[in-house]
Amino acid sequence: MKPITIRGIEPEVAEKLKQTASLQGKSTNRLVLDMIKKDLGFEKEKKFSRRYHDLDGLFGKWSEDEFQKISNAIEQERKIDPELWS
Numbered sequence: 001m002k003p004i005t006i007r008g009i010e011p012e013v014a015e016k017l018k019q020t021a022s023l024q025g026k027s028t029n030r031l032v033l034d035m036i037k038k039d040l041g042f043e044k045e046k047k048f049s050r051r052y053h054d055l056d057g058l059f060g061k062w063s064e065d066e067f068q069k070i071s072n073a074i075e076q077e078r079k080i081d082p083e084l085w086s
Helices: 011-024 028-040 064-078
Strands: none
């Protein structure tokens, strides 16, 4: 790969790049490369980044009573029977 030097970066921009890279767990170099690739349209699409919405209707449909019944059933299943483990 060919090295490229970028001159004339203001201190505020350099600091912001360092902070952003740190927050994303990347090196400053990797962050800048990723930004350039994205801006130029070279960013690869993640294979499994598609979001599906076919099950959205199943979420948030429980009443408070149904939620309590299900929570209680789950709690009962999580209890350990001491006689089986002694």
